[in-house]
Amino acid sequence: MGIGKLAFFLLCAFLCQLVFSSSLPHLCPNDQALALLQFKNTFTINLDASYSGYYPKTAKWNKSTDCCSWDGVKCDEMTGQVIQLDLSRSQLRGEFHSNSSLFKLSNLKRLDLSENDFSGSLISPKFGELSNLTHLDLSYSTFTGIIPAEISRLSKLHVLSIESDPYELRFKPHNFELLLKNLTRLRVLHLSSVNISSTIPLKFSSYLTNLGLSDTQIYGILPKGVFHLSNLESLDLSDNPQLTVRFPTTKWNSSASLTKLYLSGVNATGTIPESFGHLTSLHRLRIASCNLSGSIPKSLWNLTNIEVLDLGYNHLEGPISDFFRFGKIRSLSLRNNNFNGQLEFLSFNRWTQLGLLDCSVNSVTGPIPSNVSGMQNLYSLFLSSNLLNGTIPSWIFSLHSIGILDLSDNHLSGNIQEFYSESLYRVSLKQNQLQGPIPKSLLDLQGLQFLLLSRNNLSGQIASTICNLTKLLVLDLGSNNLEGTIPLCLGEMSGLWILDLSNNSLNRTINTTFSRGNQLIVIKFDGNKLEGKVPQSLINCTYLEVVDLGNNELSDTFPKWLGALPYLQILILRSNKFYGPIKDSRTDNLFAQIRVIDLSSNGFSGDLPARRFENFEAMKMIDESSGIREYVGNIYSYYYTNSLTVTTKGLDLELPRVLTTDMLIDLSRNRFEGHIPSIIGDLIGLRTLNLSDNRLEGIIPASLHQLSVLESLDLSSNKISGEIPQQLASLKSLEVLNLSHNHLVGCIPKGKQFDTFENSSYQGNDGLRGLPLSKDCGGNEGVPQATTPFGKDQEEEEGYSTMISWQAVLMGYGCGFVIGLSIIYIMLSTQYPTWFSRMDIKLEHKILMRMKRHKKRH
Template structure:
């Protein structure tokens, strides 16, 4: 019994001591708790912050995000990622009192506009430091390179607001010899890549860092390297090793797109047998894919898009673990037959071959791809029907077969998770599948430029998330569903070039988001719906080529962003009355041609075309009106310019056009048009305009096409128009113009058709001689000096003897004429002839004497 008591006492004593020691080991030191509480007070704390649990009545080692050394009670780890911290973070922060910190994560907070404090360099025990996506700005302090124990350093940014001083990046790599992971994505390094890297490095992120020069080959020979990301450094040149890489056994992910790796893919890639991800997008690679690449049997993600690679697509079936295969924007050719005998791609999710030269049909006997979500084969030469297995994919989200030669019908889709469907620019027929109109997640539906028929069902309005509806250039008929105007998220509505009829009864609701509305090329009647003024984001309105009958919808002036207004070829009528309330400040293209507008040209309308009063400066990148390419849609328009109907697949912001032709406008051409200096095309032809051509039009410096034909314009062509260096097409035909055609510059290139139908015009290229070398009218005097000036250039070589001979011959001819005239009794006519002839001969003789 005594033995049992002794054992019990010993056990009790041990448990008490263990409990006492345990309580001591988790007791947070006061100075550590105080420092953390002072740090907390620097920031406003929201209801979801980890810092809500920081309370002095609780052991700080149990606070959220805080981890202590169990033996000493020192705080050694702070994980404050996504804590909603925002505000000041200065060098006197109490955080820097935690000198034993080994891990510090402040990522994804908001320290907007603040510098990274040099005091971070005093936390000498740090092995992990993460300051990513916390909106720090300015220079990264050189003191960071003092943290020689770092295993992980992440300072990736969402912009280029962070940067290194010259040589500080090199200093960082030189001192941090223990690094395993370095992530500086989107930091402005603007440097070459030094040779010295930690031999322990496994992960290197340097995407979008303005690196330049040659990538040292030694990077590929880091023996522990598993992950390398150098994306979006177009000034960085990469030369791959031609022999086996030292890191080949460990390399698993390689991201090198948008760098300069000109040349072919080397055979050495075949040694990277552990590689799971290979992205060489937009690297200027050429030639065929080397056979050694088929050794990468562990590859899961392969992206070789936007290069110059060529050859048939055939052997990719060897990659049995593929999830992502992207080969778009290359020169691959051949057919897709390999899909039919591939049975190993059970994991494939992304099949992306757009913009190549693939031919033939898509094989119909394909199976084993039930996980396929994205199928993109656009802009090839594929034909035949779309195989049923594509419509049967249960998880399909994105289908793009546009710009091919597919025929047949669009079958019903099995998937209920469609996000985007584009089969535009094919020869598909039949009705719109009902399954497409019941997709709750569909954002993009593009079926244009096919031969689809039938009506547009009102159930299309069930697509409540739809952003783009493009059904243009088909054979659809019936009326426009009234509910379309109530689709609150729709940005683009294109029903152009169909056979839709009836009135536009659509009620566009307040708060809609429409940017483009194109209903042109149908059989629509009635008036323009005034509810369009609720579309306050509208940039494009195209109602051309219909049978609309209305006065000019001047209330459209309420649309602040309207850039293109096209009402051509309808039955609009009446005057466009002057009104001080006209705005249209952003208009770049206004086409009211082929209607019945009357009255004077609208001066006040022109006065408010503010966007036309600016000549766009040339820049390195082209800008487009209502550029919707982000939404898989481009604004194409037919405009009459340079005498031709041209289809513009996209409208540049510099395509500034006014077309008021084929109406019944009267009066003069207002000189205020000269203020629209950005004009490229001005077409006022086939109206009833009178008066003169304003000389001020010479201020339209960038004008490329001017058509004033088939009017009643009088007077001369202003000589000032000869200064229009950009003018390529001029049509002034069928007016009442007189005088001489200006000469020089562009006017020397115009043909007879530019002036025909103006009986009073003279000069080149017309056959009527204008007289004078300068192409301007010469004064005619009774002495006939116009003929004299024409021959003046040759007078210096006429000898005195030649003059006498001419005089003698003239005397004989003159006597003959005298006889004839006297015999026919025309003395007055003869008298004038004689005086002029004598005056000319005497004048030439005097000039000859003076010159000799």
């Protein structure tokens, strides 16, 4: 047989064998099948994780079929050994054991266990024994703890992805550096939200195409070599504020291949360099919150392939119209910068792909262009907090694709037209000059979740069809000219969290019945013309944090039952017609979480409710250790801010947001009587205490000195007697003090904040002496005793006897004055010591001042 025939025969035999072998089923070795079944039986199927793309891949694994045919399993065609296992999104739940049977699959090359629920299991060091692995993905499967150093032994790895929820996973010191040193073949490295807490090593795998280290607490200066990795396609180092990034000023080695660059939230202070113009392959660029300043370099307009551009939260400036050059843009965010000019670039018919446009919080002026077309894919439009004026053009209302519309905080006028989009779920037009009725089409949008139209000039009534918005979470119609009654059905909207109808002209009684199981957190009906009683059904609003019914015409006794709401933190009933006593109770544990209670300008009477104060548990703490600013009732603070008008530091102030530390008690302008309870001194978190314009008597309790963070104390216009407790001088935070128009006596405390208060803090207290008053407070005289306070009627009735008593006093003063002058003459003539002279001069001055004050009063 010739060589050619032999070769032909062998080739045919090989091809026949290959065809024959490929037609046979792959026989999975028994040990491999057993290992897989044991692994499967370790977990349950998480039925709660039935999202799109998630399904239980192991559900149909069984002994009767070849394991190489199982879902997610791939075997070597020649040996039958399992070489790939893809169980991502397989709804697995349970503990991942350190000695799992999975580690018997020693020939594995690709292993993907991402997006399961391994219930806080540790990553086993035995992963390091799977030495043939080229791909390993353990991301978002609830692993916790330390990433074992043994992972660094997987020297064949091309892809390593161990992303997690923030800081559930971490490296030991130097292990991250060891990882990069050993894994020299890496092409993809994703460790987002893993706590690395170290600097980035100088050297990376030269094969690297994708590097994702966002939110890993890396710090220091980013090595320049990262920008010169010649194969780099995607770089994500965002949300590492302690990482300093210095952009190359010349062409980057990676400029030809780089398509995604995410550096938001790093320290890249300075301007955008001209070198960015070389990144012509770039599709996505995010450099928000980087402290960048200056204008946009002309070279940036060379990035004609840009689809996603985020320059938000910087200090960039220049005309916003220049951005018309990005014809392929799908998402453009310029939020929170200093861009100016007008939006005429929207008139160019080249925005067919644009899905998101965010120019909020800039200095954009003029009207929104009316001749805009071609935005059939626009889903999110943010133009809030600018200087826009004119009417809202009809093309915005005609967008069928629009889902989010935010034009708030501008100077827009005219009517709100009817909407055509059925995709709308968030509409914010608040703080403009819009007028007319609420459009009917808004009330028919079944998917609407956020409707914010406050601070406009809208008129008409609130139609009951608004209750058809079954998915509504935030309804803010405050500060308009709406009238009529509050729709009864609002209380039946079980999903509503925020209900703000404040500062309108709504009238009559609140007949709304709030159903059980509702989710309301904030109810603001203040600033209307509402009458009658507080609806008892509010007790069904279990999650309420804020109730503001102030500035109405409500007439009721104190609704103490509101105190049973377990999360209630703010209760405002000011400026109504509430009346009667507030009964004491220490046993019912009401108002335990209250932080702001304002009952001012009503007709409440009787003693101050001392035992109610004892229930104010939240006010008995000062919690500022965390340093995190927390707000009351702002569950959707990005969309809605819970503003509040309070009287503090002598002024009516509107707090745009209420901090959990803004603790206030205002019971002023009522008819309370009796003593100030000393128990108030236990409310050490108080910042404002206002008990002015009542009929309180007795003394100022010394326990108030325990209110170490108190900033405003107003006890004016009462009948309080006695001295100002010296202990109050220890109040370092006290900025405003008003004790005027009482019957206080004695010396004004000295030192610290008391040295800053003016006469107005003490006027109308004839028995007070010392700075800042002109009456001297000597140390040798006895302190006048507190006199029984008189009412105005009593003073008039006893005016005659008072006059007689003062005549006797004047006679005494006259005699004393003559004697005093005689003593002075003798002293001067006999050369008495000068210190004695000074003492007598002071005495003479006091006598004269008292005589002048008497003449002024009578």
